[in-house]
Amino acid sequence: MPYRPLIQRLGRLGLAALTLAGSPLLAExxxxxxxxxxxxxxxxYALLAEAGARLExxxxxxxxxxxxxxxxxxxDDWLDAYQAWQAVRFVDFGPxxxxxxxWQLQFWPDTKNLVGRKVQAWLxxxxxxxxxxxxxxxxxxQGFPALEYLLFDEHLASSEALAAPQxxxxxxxxxxxxxxxxxxxxxxxxxxxxxYRGTDSYTAATLQAGLQTLESLEDKRLxxxxxxxxxPANGYRAEAWRSGRSVRLIAASLxxxxxxxxxxxxxxxxxGGQAELADDFAATLDAARQRATAMAxxxxxxxxxxEAFAELQGLYVEIGQLSWLGQRIAGQLGLVSxxxxxxxx
Amino acid sequence: MPTPLALxxxxxxxxxxxxxxxxxxxxxxxTSPQVVTHYADLAQATFQDALTxxxxxxARLDELLEAPTAETLAAARQAWRRARVPYxxxxxxxxxxxxxxDWEGQLNAWPLDEGxxxxxxxxDYQHELGxxxxxxxxxxxxxxxxxxxxxxxxxxxxxxxxxxNEIGGSEANVATGYHAxxxxxxxxxxxGFEAGNGERPVSDYLTGEACTHGHxxxxxxxxxxxxxxxxSDLAWMANQWAPGQDDNYRQALLAEPASEGLRRMLFGxxxxxxxxxxxxxxxxxxxxxxxxxxxxxxxDNTHNSHFYNGQGIQNVYTGNxxxxxxxxxxxxxxxxxxxxxxxxxxxxxxxxxEATMGELGELKQAAEADSSPMTFDMxxxxxxxxxxxxxxxxxxxxxxxxxxxxxxxxxxxxxxxxxxxAGHRF
Numbered sequence: 001m002p003y004r005p006l007i008q009r010l011g012r013l014g015l016a017a018l019t020l021a022g023s024p025l026l027a028e029x030x031x032x033x034x035x036x037x038x039x040x041x042x043x044x045y046a047l048l049a050e051a052g053a054r055l056e057x058x059x060x061x062x063x064x065x066x067x068x069x070x071x072x073x074x075x076d077d078w079l080d081a082y083q084a085w086q087a088v089r090f091v092d093f094g095p096x097x098x099x100x101x102x103w104q105l106q107f108w109p110d111t112k113n114l115v116g117r118k119v120q121a122w123l124x125x126x127x128x129x130x131x132x133x134x135x136x137x138x139x140x141x142q143g144f145p146a147l148e149y150l151l152f153d154e155h156l157a158s159s160e161a162l163a164a165p166q167x168x169x170x171x172x173x174x175x176x177x178x179x180x181x182x183x184x185x186x187x188x189x190x191x192x193x194x195x196y197r198g199t200d201s202y203t204a205a206t207l208q209a210g211l212q213t214l215e216s217l218e219d220k221r222l223x224x225x226x227x228x229x230x231x232p233a234n235g236y237r238a239e240a241w242r243s244g245r246s247v248r249l250i251a252a253s254l255x256x257x258x259x260x261x262x263x264x265x266x267x268x269x270x271x272g273g274q275a276e277l278a279d280d281f282a283a284t285l286d287a288a289r290q291r292a293t294a295m296a297x298x299x300x301x302x303x304x305x306x307e308a309f310a311e312l313q314g315l316y317v318e319i320g321q322l323s324w325l326g327q328r329i330a331g332q333l334g335l336v337s338x339x340x341x342x343x344x345x
Numbered sequence: 346m347p348t349p350l351a352l353x354x355x356x357x358x359x360x361x362x363x364x365x366x367x368x369x370x371x372x373x374x375x376t377s378p379q380v381v382t383h384y385a386d387l388a389q390a391t392f393q394d395a396l397t398x399x400x401x402x403x404a405r406l407d408e409l410l411e412a413p414t415a416e417t418l419a420a421a422r423q424a425w426r427r428a429r430v431p432y433x434x435x436x437x438x439x440x441x442x443x444x445x446x447d448w449e450g451q452l453n454a455w456p457l458d459e460g461x462x463x464x465x466x467x468x469d470y471q472h473e474l475g476x477x478x479x480x481x482x483x484x485x486x487x488x489x490x491x492x493x494x495x496x497x498x499x500x501x502x503x504x505x506x507x508x509x510n511e512i513g514g515s516e517a518n519v520a521t522g523y524h525a526x527x528x529x530x531x532x533x534x535x536x537g538f539e540a541g542n543g544e545r546p547v548s549d550y551l552t553g554e555a556c557t558h559g560h561x562x563x564x565x566x567x568x569x570x571x572x573x574x575x576x577s578d579l580a581w582m583a584n585q586w587a588p589g590q591d592d593n594y595r596q597a598l599l600a601e602p603a604s605e606g607l608r609r610m611l612f613g614x615x616x617x618x619x620x621x622x623x624x625x626x627x628x629x630x631x632x633x634x635x636x637x638x639x640x641x642x643x644x645d646n647t648h649n650s651h652f653y654n655g656q657g658i659q660n661v662y663t664g665n666x667x668x669x670x671x672x673x674x675x676x677x678x679x680x681x682x683x684x685x686x687x688x689x690x691x692x693x694x695x696x697x698x699e700a701t702m703g704e705l706g707e708l709k710q711a712a713e714a715d716s717s718p719m720t721f722d723m724x725x726x727x728x729x730x731x732x733x734x735x736x737x738x739x740x741x742x743x744x745x746x747x748x749x750x751x752x753x754x755x756x757x758x759x760x761x762x763x764x765x766x767a768g769h770r771f
Contacts, residue, residue, distance in 0.1 A: 100628070100632040103632050103633070107633060111473045111474060111517070112456070112471050112472070112473055112474070112635075112637045113471055113474055114471075114633055114635050114637065117471055118633075118634075136727065136728060137634065137727050138632075138633050138634040138635070138727060139632045139633050140633045140634075140635070227514075230514070231511075231513075231514025231515065231516075232492065232513070232514045234474075234475040234514075234515075235475065236474035236475040237475070336760055339615040339616060339618075339619045339620065339747050339750070339751060
């Protein structure tokens with residue numbers, strides 16, 4: 001046979017979108033679930049905006065008086081804001097869809113180091129970019145990974161590198177743009193409220209968003225970098241590999257699902273007589289979050305450490321369990337599949 | 346698997362007829378099985394044309410190697426562009442048909458770390474992070490060390506190149522297919538967002554003293570081998586869809602219930618429309634201003650690749666395909682089935698497919714304009730509002746048609762569009 005079957009790329013095909021089609025359970029009025037979701041997600045956007053504003057302030061403080069203390073504060077605030085984004089990242093509809101805002105906050109995956117190249121291009125420029133220039137430019141330089149490059153990449157390893165005018169100017173403009181994005185999301189999410197609460201199809205869209213996040217945690221954020229998706233382990237496939245905070249981000253995603261996905265999911269399942277399934281899901285979610293929170297913060301550094309790797313495998317298995325419960329939930333609620341933007345290869 | 350019903354073929358036939366949904370028989374008499382059969386005919390014709398065009402390309406490449414001149418290089422490049430026309434249309438058969446999806450990586454995988462194949466300018470080359478094969482340069486090396494193994498690559502045969510795909514576990518290690526040939530014909534596009542594409546000198550294929558960039562003999566062997574592989578791969582695929590055989594994919598597909606064929610048709614249309622073309626091939630490149638995410642980045646033929654992807658999707662719906670020789674293949678179509686069930690939906694989707702072709706046509710016109718052409722890599726430049734609008738309009742058109750494709754699936758009773766059901770049963 002003149003061809004060699006290639007490695008199956010099911011992982012890259014991603015989970016199919018789930019859309020509502022005449023479900024017996026969801027045909028019931030689900031406005032109550034949406035009202036809860038709107039409130040809980042709005043709270044999370046507010047936290048993101050507040051964390052973004054603190055990050056912007058810290059960036060200014062550091063650039064005015066670079067020093068160990070301001071630097072430590074800046075790194076902490078970067079991680080806080082990044083985690084605040086993870087907590088609400090599962091929401092893939094509504095204002096986040098405008099102008100590729102999700103990519104603006106976090107361009108990922110970035111296999112070809114576009115973030116590094118776009119940041120380097122600005123570092124080589126004659127003058128630092130304005131916030132407007134960042135807002136009009138590539139999504140790769142608008143978000144948390146670009147700041148991570150400035151804070152953690154080996155190219156800026158010397159203690160003075162970030163304090164240089166070009167780097168600090170970039171730091172402040174990207175932080176400023178991030179803060180703007182957070183504030184805009186809070187405003188736009190509120191404005192979106194009536195439409196969201198009044199449109200039945202958003203029930204399925206919200207369920208889909210939460211359940212798809214579990215699949216992506218399992219396949220993209222764990223299996224691929226850990227080498228469990230076929231190809232060998234590759235730490236560069238992990239999020240936040242430069243700072244070694246991949247597992248912290250996963251923990252934040254799980255916490256976000258607890259706070260802002262469960263509130264609407266529970267009543268929907270309860271109405272369908274599936275309160276027990278909701279309890280199972282909530283308990284597994286909590287166990288996974290606790291496990292992730294207690295683990296070493298990074299993924300790539302654990303690839304060569306058998307004990308730490310075993311911990312990661314444990315987390316992977318637990319999230320796989322969550323994902324499986326998610327599929328059962330989808331079945332119970334009568335979600336059927338459609339196309340989504342991750343269907344390509 | 347034999348079932349008890351198979352022992353009573355007549356009763357089974359009666360039972361199946363009773364189970365057919367209303368929409369399975371169109372007003373003009375087109376039935377679901379006829380539509381799926383014609384779909385297989387479309388696939389066969391499209392892959393056959395891709396094979397014909399690849400054979401022409403192979404002949405032009407032989408002429409280039411026989412006498413490397415500016416003219417033979419230009420003719421080879423032109424043949425490559427022509428070869429993309431049927432192939433890109435064939436991508437509408439990719440998602441949904443495992444026989445195609447499992448095979449296509451060897452022909453059209455991208456983006457690739459071209460440093461695996463030949464020399465690159467390090468300053469303009471960003472490979473996949475963690476890819477151990479990204480700078481292997483097979484043209485310049487007779488052995489390859491990867492993942493703790495040493496491979497003998499002294500003889501560049503089609504089989505060896507096929508085995509080198511995804512070596513070391515990285516999808517960016519693409520040793521074969523259209524984009525490998527494209528790189529060997531054009532070389533790196535070092536113009537970024539500016540006008541201009543790859544400028545590989547034809548002297549890269551001269552022998553002896555005149556050879557540029559070294560190892561011309563091996564580069565010639567590479568081009569020869571990779572082109573032969575493309576031809577044999579396409580011949581194999583055209584055969585998979587050929588009628589009158591008892592052991593190929595067509596036969597297996599037609600043995601399935603017609604509803605399964607309809608599902609594969611719609612799945613292929615929707616996946617190519619949204620996730621692949623609108624998403625991976627346009628939106629990522631635009632939002633990130635990333636020339637690395639341009640589909641035909643060496644030749645700057647991306648606008649045509651997108652245009653003929655769109656054409657392929659429309660072909661599957663209308664049942665029409667304009668062949669390389671200018672003739673048209675027509676037959677019972679999805680459109681016929683939908684029209685019988687919901688004429689308004691058929692009109693909507695037909696118009697949306699046409700609108701998409703209009704938007705993709707504008708991309709093509711802008712890229713091929715006589716004065717100040719704007720190719721795809723120029724459209725995605727930061728601050729190019731005109732280019733961004735052209736691409737965004739095309740994305741929006743594709744998103745719109747995908748919504749209707751889902752509605753068509755509902756109307757025809759096709760419920761399982763998820764990739765995991767797409768198969769691997771064949």
